[in-house]
Amino acid sequence: MPSHGSSRRWRSPRERDPSLVAARRCAGPSTSPTAGVAGERPNPEARYEHTNELPRDLFTLAQPLELGGKRKRRIEAADAALRAGEAELAQAVAQSEIDTRRAYYTVASAEQRRRAIARDQDLAARSQRVASEREQVGDRLAPGG
Numbered sequence: 001m002p003s004h005g006s007s008r009r010w011r012s013p014r015e016r017d018p019s020l021v022a023a024r025r026c027a028g029p030s031t032s033p034t035a036g037v038a039g040e041r042p043n044p045e046a047r048y049e050h051t052n053e054l055p056r057d058l059f060t061l062a063q064p065l066e067l068g069g070k071r072k073r074r075i076e077a078a079d080a081a082l083r084a085g086e087a088e089l090a091q092a093v094a095q096s097e098i099d100t101r102r103a104y105y106t107v108a109s110a111e112q113r114r115r116a117i118a119r120d121q122d123l124a125a126r127s128q129r130v131a132s133e134r135e136q137v138g139d140r141l142a143p144g145g
Contacts, residue, residue, distance in 0.1 A: 023092035027085035038078035039071065 015021075042064040049058040 017096050020089075020092055020096055023089045027089040038074040041071065042066065 045060075045062040045064075047058075047060040047062075049060075050056060051058065
């Protein structure tokens, strides 16, 4: 089978293959914004409260701290999810190629069998025609040879 990695003829059906379209949607973009979001640090919080009790005005500032390597694990989890999506897409592409090749060879085999049957039918028809012509001419085998 000819190489069809960059062939336009093979590329177009791959782009329209419903199973590959679904796999691409599940895999998401190749550079997921999720990995960037996972690496962000929590936003600081600022609050203002006004009460009737003393102290009447209260200002609060807070900066959440992540302890125990949570940020690193979040980034690693996002990267792993991205790689898993890419692997699933690669598997779907490989399965689609296998299915396409199997279908091609099934059709090619059926076509080859059809041609062989047509040749056999043609041979049988010619043999019958020759036998019929020989009978009309009187060319029969003698019983003893």
